[in-house]
Amino acid sequence: MAEAHQAVAFQFTITPEGIDLQLSYQALNQIYLSGVRSWKKRVSRMRNRVIKGVYPASPSSWLFVAIGILATMYMQSDPSMGLIAKIQQHLPLRYRLTFDLQSVVVVALKVVCTLLWLSLILALRFCLKLLLSYHQWMFEQHGRVSNTTKVWVTLLRLLSGRKPLLYSYQTSLPHLPVPAVRDTLTRYLESVRPLLTDLEYKRMTDLANEFESSLGNRLQRYLKLKALWATNYVSDWWEEYIYLRGRGPIMVNSNYYGMDFLYVTPTSVQAARAGNTITALLLYRRMVNREELTPSRVPGTVIPLCAAQCERMFNTTRTPGVETDVLQHWQDSEFVAVYSRGRYYRLWVYRAGRLLSAREIEHQIQWILDDPSPPLPGEEKLGALTAGDRVPWAQIRKEHFSSGVNKRSLDIIEKAAFFVTLDDEAQGMKGDDPTGNLDRYAKSLLHGKCYDRWFDKSFSIVIYKNGKSGLNAEHSWADAPTVAHLWEYTLATDAFQLGYTEDGHCKGEVERSLPPPHRLSWEIPSEVQDQIFSSLTVAKALADDVDCHVFPFRDFGKGKIKKLRVSPDAFIQISLQLAYFRDRGSFCLTYEASMTRLFREGRTETVRSCSNQSCAFVKALEGGEKRLKVLKASNRQHQNLYRMAMTGAGIDRHLFCLYVVSKYLGVDSPFLKEVLSEPWCLSTSQTPVQQMELFDLKNHPDFVSLGGGFGPVADDGYGVSYIIVGEDMINFHVSSKHSCGETDSHRFGAQIAKALQDIMAVLSADTPSSSKGPAQPQSKKLL
Numbered sequence: 001m002a003e004a005h006q007a008v009a010f011q012f013t014i015t016p017e018g019i020d021l022q023l024s025y026q027a028l029n030q031i032y033l034s035g036v037r038s039w040k041k042r043v044s045r046m047r048n049r050v051i052k053g054v055y056p057a058s059p060s061s062w063l064f065v066a067i068g069i070l071a072t073m074y075m076q077s078d079p080s081m082g083l084i085a086k087i088q089q090h091l092p093l094r095y096r097l098t099f100d101l102q103s104v105v106v107v108a109l110k111v112v113c114t115l116l117w118l119s120l121i122l123a124l125r126f127c128l129k130l131l132l133s134y135h136q137w138m139f140e141q142h143g144r145v146s147n148t149t150k151v152w153v154t155l156l157r158l159l160s161g162r163k164p165l166l167y168s169y170q171t172s173l174p175h176l177p178v179p180a181v182r183d184t185l186t187r188y189l190e191s192v193r194p195l196l197t198d199l200e201y202k203r204m205t206d207l208a209n210e211f212e213s214s215l216g217n218r219l220q221r222y223l224k225l226k227a228l229w230a231t232n233y234v235s236d237w238w239e240e241y242i243y244l245r246g247r248g249p250i251m252v253n254s255n256y257y258g259m260d261f262l263y264v265t266p267t268s269v270q271a272a273r274a275g276n277t278i279t280a281l282l283l284y285r286r287m288v289n290r291e292e293l294t295p296s297r298v299p300g301t302v303i304p305l306c307a308a309q310c311e312r313m314f315n316t317t318r319t320p321g322v323e324t325d326v327l328q329h330w331q332d333s334e335f336v337a338v339y340s341r342g343r344y345y346r347l348w349v350y351r352a353g354r355l356l357s358a359r360e361i362e363h364q365i366q367w368i369l370d371d372p373s374p375p376l377p378g379e380e381k382l383g384a385l386t387a388g389d390r391v392p393w394a395q396i397r398k399e400h401f402s403s404g405v406n407k408r409s410l411d412i413i414e415k416a417a418f419f420v421t422l423d424d425e426a427q428g429m430k431g432d433d434p435t436g437n438l439d440r441y442a443k444s445l446l447h448g449k450c451y452d453r454w455f456d457k458s459f460s461i462v463i464y465k466n467g468k469s470g471l472n473a474e475h476s477w478a479d480a481p482t483v484a485h486l487w488e489y490t491l492a493t494d495a496f497q498l499g500y501t502e503d504g505h506c507k508g509e510v511e512r513s514l515p516p517p518h519r520l521s522w523e524i525p526s527e528v529q530d531q532i533f534s535s536l537t538v539a540k541a542l543a544d545d546v547d548c549h550v551f552p553f554r555d556f557g558k559g560k561i562k563k564l565r566v567s568p569d570a571f572i573q574i575s576l577q578l579a580y581f582r583d584r585g586s587f588c589l590t591y592e593a594s595m596t597r598l599f600r601e602g603r604t605e606t607v608r609s610c611s612n613q614s615c616a617f618v619k620a621l622e623g624g625e626k627r628l629k630v631l632k633a634s635n636r637q638h639q640n641l642y643r644m645a646m647t648g649a650g651i652d653r654h655l656f657c658l659y660v661v662s663k664y665l666g667v668d669s670p671f672l673k674e675v676l677s678e679p680w681c682l683s684t685s686q687t688p689v690q691q692m693e694l695f696d697l698k699n700h701p702d703f704v705s706l707g708g709g710f711g712p713v714a715d716d717g718y719g720v721s722y723i724i725v726g727e728d729m730i731n732f733h734v735s736s737k738h739s740c741g742e743t744d745s746h747r748f749g750a751q752i753a754k755a756l757q758d759i760m761a762v763l764s765a766d767t768p769s770s771s772k773g774p775a776q777p778q779s780k781k782l783l
Contacts, residue, residue, distance in 0.1 A: 125172050128159045132303070133174040135598070135647040139640070160302050165291035169304040173600040176234060177648045178227045181216040184654045187644075188675070191608040191651060194587055194615040204674075211671035219661045226657075232601035234653045237660050239603075243476035244325040250318070251387040251455045252542050252711035254475045256721075257445035258487045259706035260468050262429060262552060262731070266495045267504040268467040270422065271369060273494075275362030275506040277461055277469055278336060278420065280493035282355055284486055285314045285417065289332075296485065296690065298598070305597040309478035313486065316458035317414040318474055320394035327477055330415050337416035339452055340368050341424060342380030344520040346412045351514065358498050359508035367516050369422060378524025381532050384451040388535025396531050400524075409520040419460040421452055426466035438550040442709060442733060445470040446546065450539035451532075459483060467504075479604055480708065481595060485690050488705070492694035495703060546711055549734045549745035553753055556760060559727030564763045566631075568724055569686055570638035573609040574617060574631070575759055576720060579751035580682050581618050584742065588681035591713070594645040596653075605650035609684070613637040627762050681717035685710070689725065697726050709733025716740045718748055730756075 137149045185208045193201060227233040243254060267273050287293040288310050296305040315330040334350040345368050349356050356364075385393045401410045413419065427441040445462060447453075453460050459473040473483045501507055524532075558568040573592060581587060590610040596602035613634040620627045644650060659672040687707040695703055707723030712735045719735040732752060736743035 128172040129174055131156045138643045164295055166293045166307050173306055176232050176599040178224050179649055179654050181212055181220050184651055188651050194612050207671040211669055215669050219658045222661045223657055235601045235603050239476055247390050249388055251447050252546055255455055255472055256710040258471045258708035260470055262704050262706045263702040265467045267500045269504040270463055270465055271362045271366040272505045273467040274365045274463040275358040276494040276498045278361050279358040280490040284489050306600055306602050308601045309482040312477045314417045318456045320390045322391055322394050333415055333417040336418055336420055337413040338420045340422040342375030346518040357508040358506040360510050362506045363510045364517055376522050378529045379522050381451040381536055383454050384532050384536035386455040387450045387539035392531055396528055400528050405521050405523055409522055419454040419457040421462045423462055423464045427464045428468040439548050442548040442550045447543040450543050481688055484687050488691045545737045545739050547736045547738050547745040549749045551732055551749050553730045557728040557730055558724050566635050567639050570635045573638055574614050574634050575755040577614045578618050578755040583748050583751045587615050589678055590682040591680040593685040594642055605645040606652040607641050607645045611637050679714045681714050683713040684720045687723040707731050712736050
């Protein structure tokens with residue numbers, strides 16, 4: 001209990017002579033320095049609020065107004081520039097302005113000038129919002145940039161010239177528009193045409209027409225009212241009904257994972273890797289808190305993306321409820337929660353107001369690894385409660401974790417900056433079975449042992465015995481690109497900025513007076529242990545059913561694809577359609593995640609990448625017909641679908657919100673009910689590389705990321721995640737379920753690789769070698 005004594009600032013003893021007060025000046029100094037750190041953060045937040053509040057202007061611009069007025073006052077000149085004299089000429093003698101009245105006029109002029117300054121700020125912000133509402137640049141073809149877009153680029157650069165903070169653009173981002181019901185229905189019917197027979201398509205068309213003529217416009221009016229009132233008409237409902245109201249396990253079904261470098265491990269010392277990783281994450285958090293992080297932008301442009309998802313990245317947990325879960329976020333946390341061999345710890349990462357060095361954190365992690373104490377009864381597999389069904393976890397939490405020692409320990413985990421698992425297994429590609437090792441590595445990050453992760457935390461870091469690392473992220477608070485940005489920074493900072501000594505330890509010195517980590521205490525009764533066993537049984541059945549396959553595709557990458565004037569993403573999506581057709585003998589409803597972060601609080605939209613054009617190409621390729629023209633048409637259609645989704649003209653989020661409104665009104669729509677019950681048998685997502693400048697692949701080509709993946713969405717379908725790394729590699733993560741006899745992740749992975757090669761053969765054979773240049777719009781170069 002040494003840490004308890006060190007936390008006491010004073011002690012007192014009652015004696016016959018009175019009270020003997022014994023102050024601990026060291027403890028008081030720690031309290032003082034922690035308070036100083038807290039006040040510094042408050043001042044920093046206040047400063048950032050002012051800077052954001054006047055963006056795109058500068059707070060210093062007001063000084064020109066104030067200095068001008070003060071200068072004229074001290075120089076005894078007329079700050080009203082003759083206005084006061086002219087007023088006096090038209091007043092009777094008895095109403096001439098006295099000195100006091102002149103001072104009042106000067107103050108009024110200051111107020112007027114300030115109001116004019118604020119008006120100018122609002123005008124600039126309105127202009128910036130109008131500029132950011134222009135999306136036509138995305139649809140313009142290579143070499144055909146309109147004069148309107150050129151003028152728009154120039155104006156946008158002028159208004160975005162000053163260095164912005166992380167959240168500077170938030171109030172200038174446009175709101176997500178509500179599409180017309182007719183437009184959404186037309187696009188929906190077009191998207192399902194290749195999947196339906198003529199009779200099925202006629203029936204669906206009749207349902208859509210009936211919906212539009214009867215219920216659609218009524219629901220649309222409510223949705224437009226919400227769009228006028230709310231910041232984003234989709235995001236809050238999407239978060240609540242798609243994520244937080246799900247009563248099944250979030251492990252595998254919702255959470256996703258991110259992997260370490262493919263070929264290298266910076267150190268084989270587990271504690272050292274944990275030290276650098278934790279330090280890099282906390283440095284990122286510091287940049288987020290200070291808003292020093294550069295706002296994310298559309299790749300290759302100056303167009304900002306919404307940064308709202310960064311707000312709940314750290315100090316956040318998902319707490320279970322009987323009907324719905326709740327996301328809880330705390331302003332700050334000076335510790336992380338650590339799990340090692342069945343025991344939980346609180347690791348303080350600040351001391352005397354300063355962030356511990358990576359070497360000091362390594363020292364603390366090593367202390368945890370060397371701790372010989374056994375787990376308390378029920379402690380080892382406590383995390384299984386977060387892996388099983390949500391209702392039992394909510395009931396157990398309310399009954400047994402709402403007071404006493406259990407509540408104090410649970411609060412520490414939930415209020416921690418993030419969660420760290422020190423895994424006692426070794427993972428990675430190296431070994432006698434590289435392919436199998438990668439698959440096991442993916443499964444370990446996706447679900448682990450079903451009890452050694454805290455799946456409710458915003459994200460959990462996993463550090464393996466051999467120094468390999470990874471993360472598991474909860475999905476409700478943010479989407480994969482936000483977490484990928486964090487993980488890119490963490491890997492790059494760990495390997496290239498913090499670094500290691502020759503013997504694999506973190507750099508720096510250790511303050512030997514550091515108190516050891518605090519071991520958490522629990523009182524787990526038999527009733528809770530029974531529920532832990534039940535939740536673990538559910539979670540293990542789910543985890544054992546997952547079939548993961550990870551493979552790097554090295555035959556070619558985006559470099560060769562772009563030389564043939566095809567979008568790399570469209571190329572991969574068309575390849576997935578070909579692979580699925582060969583694997584299952586049919587086409588299916590396909591989900592590709594696209595972002596809507598061009599709008600305030602935007603999250604995702606669905607690109608229905610199984611289109612008439614892609615199906616026509618697959619049939620032409622399999623039938624030996626002419627294919628290049630059809631492939632080009634499929635490429636153009638996919639790019640158009642993606643751009644429509646990004647600019648708020650998607651299908652599924654609009655229909656989802658109309659469905660939610662219908663439920664609030666208590667009316668049923670056969671059309672909406674059928675649309676929202678359609679299974680996504682092929683769910684896909686691209687993990688973007690957003691900070692390539694952090695990785696020097698020219699000098700360090702082995703430091704390539706594996707990306708990350710997720711579990712299958714449908715019981716009889718596939719989940720496919722891919723990341724385009726550099727110019728010559730694409731990494732794929734495929735998942736499915738063993739319980740479905742028609743799916744096999746390894747078989748589908750082989751089909752993907754074969755489809756990529758076959759489509760490249762079509763392009764290479766039929767495209768003239770003189771074709772050069774990327775397939776991206778020319779406007780992206782201008783931006």
